[in-house]
Amino acid sequence: SQKIEQNSEALNIQEGKTATLTCNYTNYSPAYLQWYRQDPGRGPVFLLLIRENEKEKRKERLKVTFDTTLKQSLFHITASQPADSATYLCALGQNFVFGPGTRLSVLP
């Protein structure tokens, strides 16, 4: 059956460190993958999109990788700040399917 997993339900890291979030999927063949941020009581906000022929994408302190062989995407936030605390969702593009999310807490 089709499945999307995100490495953990919650992740705590110290301010200034790099946060790494994982998105794994099975029985899908997405042409692209998106990452969203969701704050409590609000809708998700788009962050980055990476296509199957791209290995890496960057935007300011954010970096996404996409390995179609491993069926995995990694989402990195460098020099993390308390303001980065939120739930991060991966989504398999054309399938409109979202992962369960990882709640990131950046501790001062």
Place this chain on the structure above:
Amino acid sequence: ETGVTQTPRHLVMGMTNKKSLKCEQHLGHNAMYWYKQSAKKPLELMFVYNFKEQTENNSVPSRFSPECPNSSHLFLHLHTLQPEDSALYLCASSQGLAGLFNSHEQFFGPGTRLTVL
């Protein structure tokens, strides 16, 4: 603000009530979506509209009835709901309909928190 508004933000209704959720996008997008987000569960796609035409119904019970009168407005009509329908209902829009070769980021509204008693 994302350019997608939803009303009401909170709704409490009994199982025999009829209510409607409204979504409006001010982005000039052509595709609109309804999602359900329950506690401890991933976002679930419910309905997809493209140029006012429904393109996807993700096996949603008939007690949820969508309506899309134009590309800017989307409604979700609710009747005889069950307590397990309590959730955050999110509306989203995108420039075009995401497909295998067309990627379109989705812009989400703030959601309607629905409680069914």
